[in-house]
Structure formats: structure tokens, C-alpha cells
Amino acid sequence: MISYPNRHCTVELQALPSRIGQVRRIVSAQLRYWHLDALIDRASLGVTELLSNVHRHAQPDKTCTVEIELLLDRLTVSVHDHDPRMPVVEDPRDIAPLATCGRGLAMVAAMSESWGVRPDGESGKVVWFTLPTSSPAVAAPSRRARHPVQEKAARRFAEVGHSTEGLLPEHAPARSAVAG
Numbered sequence: 001m002i003s004y005p006n007r008h009c010t011v012e013l014q015a016l017p018s019r020i021g022q023v024r025r026i027v028s029a030q031l032r033y034w035h036l037d038a039l040i041d042r043a044s045l046g047v048t049e050l051l052s053n054v055h056r057h058a059q060p061d062k063t064c065t066v067e068i069e070l071l072l073d074r075l076t077v078s079v080h081d082h083d084p085r086m087p088v089v090e091d092p093r094d095i096a097p098l099a100t101c102g103r104g105l106a107m108v109a110a111m112s113e114s115w116g117v118r119p120d121g122e123s124g125k126v127v128w129f130t131l132p133t134s135s136p137a138v139a140a141p142s143r144r145a146r147h148p149v150q151e152k153a154a155r156r157f158a159e160v161g162h163s164t165e166g167l168l169p170e171h172a173p174a175r176s177a178v179a180g
Contacts, residue, residue: 007034007070015054015062015081023066024048027077034070039131042111043068043077046129049104050079053127058083070133074113078128080120087117087127 009030013019024044031040047066054064064081089105108115108129115129 009068011066013064013066015051015058015064017055020048020051020055023051027066027068030068031075036070036075036133039075039133042131043075046108046112046131047077047079049108050077050127050129053087053104054079054081054083057085057087059085073133075131075133076128077131078126080124080126082124084119084123084125086119086125 009026011023011026013023024047027043027047028040031037031043051064051066055062058064058081061082064079067076067078067080069076069078087105089109090103092103092106095103105115112129113132115127117125117127120126
């Protein structure tokens, strides 16, 4: 089920690798519809990490709900699953340099304004993160003009230790063909 109220989008799914890509495209399309193109890469990265955690760790099933909500000057992305166990954030010093997992929540924390986890009823939890938009005017975009979105948290993501040397200038982000 997909619902698209004015400032809210909900997607229910099985957190399987093939479905994670579909949800990324839905999130991208919704953010383009809201004229928040500058948030697409970070929101897509965050939702991918959270859904990957559901796929890897959630029990008894992989059923979950992704919600994106635009309120005033904040975009909130949350993933609800049926596993009551809270996620464990690994200390980066304890992760082997070539390990292929263990950094997801640290990456979500680095690229978002805030994040957290809370119990959801007797059997489940919600893991969420927020991204800032430029102003309340973006929350109700004009049909005549798009408003720029500030990238305050992007600097923190760069500080995680990724080098941008060797990347070609003018490298454009990938875009989805999903109509939005």
C-alpha cells in the first residue's frame, strides 16, 4: 500500500533487497514532488541503511513500513518493523577496516540532523532520522518557483573520513525514472 497525502508518504513492504531499490525510487519521486531534490541522496542513503538493517536483523519477519513526513522545516524518515530488539551502534574502532557491515547507523547519524529509535507497541520499534529543509516556505512550495534547500548536514557526512579526491567534477547524482 502506498499513500500520498499532502506532506506524508507511507510504504508497506517486505524488506527484501529487490524491494529496497523500489522504496528508494518512491522516496526520490516523493521528494521531487515536494521540490526537495537536494535531500534525495541523503534520504535515499538513510532509508537504504535502515531497510538493510531490517532485512539483516529483524525477526520474526521482514515486514516493515517506511514513512516520510514533511513538517515545517524538517523531513522525517522512519522505518517501523516488528522486532522489539533495539539496534546496537557499533563503535567505529571495533569494526575491522574491511568489514562489510556495522557502519550503517553511524552513517545515518553522520548524514542526518538527528536520529533515534523508540519502541512501537509490544512487539516492534521505529528507527528514524531527520533532514533539515531550508525554510518553512519549502514545506508549502509555490507552483511558480522552487526554493533552494540548504545542505547543513552534508559537511558532517564528509567529515566521516571519505575522500573526494579523484572524483570527477560536475558528477551528477543518479535520478529515478519513477513519475512523481
